[in-house]
Amino acid sequence: DAGVIQSPRHEVTEMGQEVTLRCKPISGHxxxxxYRQTMMRGLELLIYFNNNVPIDDSGMPEDRFxxxxxxxxxxxxxxxxxxPRDSAVYFCASRGQTSSYNEQFFGPGTRLTVx
Amino acid sequence: GENxxxxxxxxxxxxxxxxxxxxxYSDSASNYFPWYKQELGKRPQLIIDIRSNVGEKKDQRIAxxxxxxxxxxxxxxxxxxPEDSAVYFCAANYGGSQGNLIFGKGTKLSVKP
Numbered sequence: 159d160a161g162v163i164q165s166p167r168h169e170v171t172e173m174g175q176e177v178t179l180r181c182k183p184i185s186g187h188x189x190x191x192x193y194r195q196t197m198m199r200g201l202e203l204l205i206y207f208n209n210n211v212p213i214d215d216s217g218m219p220e221d222r223f224x225x226x227x228x229x230x231x232x233x234x235x236x237x238x239x240x241x242p243r244d245s246a247v248y249f250c251a252s253r254g255q256t257s258s259y260n261e262q263f264f265g266p267g268t269r270l271t272v273x
Numbered sequence: 274g275e276n277x278x279x280x281x282x283x284x285x286x287x288x289x290x291x292x293x294x295x296x297x298y299s300d301s302a303s304n305y306f307p308w309y310k311q312e313l314g315k316r317p318q319l320i321i322d323i324r325s326n327v328g329e330k331k332d333q334r335i336a337x338x339x340x341x342x343x344x345x346x347x348x349x350x351x352x353x354x355p356e357d358s359a360v361y362f363c364a365a366n367y368g369g370s371q372g373n374l375i376f377g378k379g380t381k382l383s384v385k386p
Contacts, residue, residue, distance in 0.1 A: 189371065200362075200377075201317070201362060201376045203374075206373050208371055261319055262374060264316040264318070
């Protein structure tokens with residue numbers, strides 16, 4: 159298994175532009191998590207899905223952020239419009255019903271820089 | 274809401290010494306406590322976890338202890354090596370087996386040769 163796949167790995171954009179981050183969870187996993195990591199705030203949960211349904215989006219900073227999971231093998235996190243304070247590493251993680259209890263497997267992350 | 278506190282934020286030890294990282298959690302219903310290691314520029318990876326029906330778990334040089342009454346758990350690394358240098362995160366589950374994890378702020382461990 160290739161593990162959790164994220165794209166792009168690096169993204170540099172200008173303030174005001176739309177940014178779309180993509181995630182492919184491990185095949186067979188039914189839960190997907192989006193995290194944001196910064197030096198100041200650490201690892202923050204933005205939103206998570208169970209069986210493609212958003213369960214908790216209380217961590218989404220504001221309306222500029224949106225996430226979708228149209229099917230079990232794909233999710234997107236969109237920022238529109240982007241701002242410099244959105245610069246961070248965004249991780250996607252997945253979890254399966256048969257995996258070791260609550261273990262989450264992280265993707266390699268997308269490093270986003272908003273100029 | 275659920276909160277996980279982690280201490281210290283930075284820890285520096287000599288190679289061969291032991292390192293201890295401590296975490297406390299607030300939700301008494303939490304019953305799964307994983308530890309993740311994140312090397313510079315890499316993703317967090319699970320290194321050990323413990324469930325609330327167990328008080329201690331060991332895997333070679335690392336061990337985790339859990340005190341449910343006091344709601345705290347600790348990571349112990351013995352005979353530290355330079356490759357142990359990384360950021361370590363503790364976490365506690367929230368919302369049952371299909372809920373999420375609440376992470377501590379992380380501990381940057383530096384092992385000096």
